Amino acid sequence: MSRVLLTGGTGFIAAHVLDVLLERGHSVVTTVRSAQKGQTILDNHPKLPNDMLDFVIVEDIAQPGAFDKAVVSKPPFEFVIHTASPFHFNVTDTQKDLLDPAIIGTTGILKSIKQHAPSVKRVVITSSFASIINPSKGNNPGYEYSEKDWNPITAEEAVENPLAGYRASKTFAEQASWDFVEKEKPNFTIATMCPPMVLGPIVHYLQSLDSLNTSNQRIAAIMTGKAKEEIPATGTFIWTDVRDLALAHVKAAELPEAASKRFFVTAGYFSNEEIADIVRDNYPELKDKVPAKGTKGGGYPEEGIYKYDNSKVKEVLGIQFRSLKESIVDTVKSLQAVGG
Template structure:
């Protein structure tokens, strides 16, 4: 298939790109700059230019940002991964809510208007759009599934970056389903709702400072930043980025994935467990790790929600 992939230089998208190419698809990916496009080209030296093309989309929060980029003859599928995931923000609406919501609705509008040949759209959402934070981690009687929605309100969304991120994923995904319901486009929709995504980095990094947020916790443990106390785990379920990327690609390849919401998880984890895995497999890092008796980072004594 001919596939448009937004945000191709991102942590998840870079793996999606690799799998799309492995499966023989032609990929047109959007990036924010020519420099990012060049880095992706360098990472795929044996891929012919006809199988990997680029479109520059500088700001996905701008109305019409994807209008021109999506004008591609014979385009059959779109995978939209581009959305911010970080908490270093000064303006929750501008830095988190707008890019997620406007970026998502904007690409759907652009597809309907300028790419009528598209039949399948996949959007990266999050467990953040499923979880109910007000119930806490110890909601032991509840089993989360794709039927759950985060009940966060617009008023709560702007209170802090953590709320802002959860709201950005919730509102953007809801907006996508509402678009399909109201606009009745030619394409089907599938959404991916992963919890914490961890795994190997395949995209270009200028430095460890630009490491994606989910992998930052592992880097902090490895580099001595948590020697005195292991931080709270926060989200206790995870998925390997390679499995998540494959799920994205399968969602455009398998007809039965159409118009479904997928909650993808590999099970439970804790920051303390990550520390012990590093200790076991990388003994040279022992001096950087928290000592075995250091407090924090374990599972809640009261138990956890199910998934």
């Protein structure tokens, strides 16, 4: 058993990471922004003593020294999994709302670990396919993306709009973490996770449809009638299930051979049209809301789509990816449970 600090514990991905950590026997302290959120997590794991699951409050990850106290523990932490970073487009100031929390939050926690938590051996950081893709190339048919690729976005482009700001926040934060390790030579190694669209069931006690994570909003739209006339464009055509991504995070902490590696965590292709087909075929009670077969929109681009190489995730971390059908069926079930 190892002791793990998990940041952003009420987030969509982090909630699943927490479940995997506990299932695998680790003791966990998770950061939250308020005592109320921390208590919600504890209340939903009532059989676990505080030495197996506890929380610490970090109100603003972009503040200097925000994690200084959080990284100190008895017994000391061996691993840190850093998932806390904004992913939304409800932005008034791209620099303040997206770039600063992601970049300062990531470098800040690495500084705090180096200064105050010498026992930590591995830090796993949630990055994104946004730090790999080159958006200027469009769908880039024939090109194969892998961990070797970096989004070439510039600081000037980053503040042009919220989507550019999000992609830049992930790119710059991940680059800053690799730069930190190279320059500071801390006691720990890092591994970064670069997932594309993250789908899959929500952890019921944390979410309602009102606060649904951005990736799953497309499924909610299809099952609640909002896409009845036209299926929205898919946008990003590769995906992963949140449960597979959570396991990848934990294995990247546990396995020595994951040190100093980026992981492009994707199960493969999907389209919004395929999601509609799966919901329609598996939930006949929703047929009046789900777009009918042949409804326009949501398909693949005619010119083709980029390829992907996910071999490192399979070979190093041993991840076997769930099917799109399993992911969507389970997601709809979880959304129905919170009022979908």
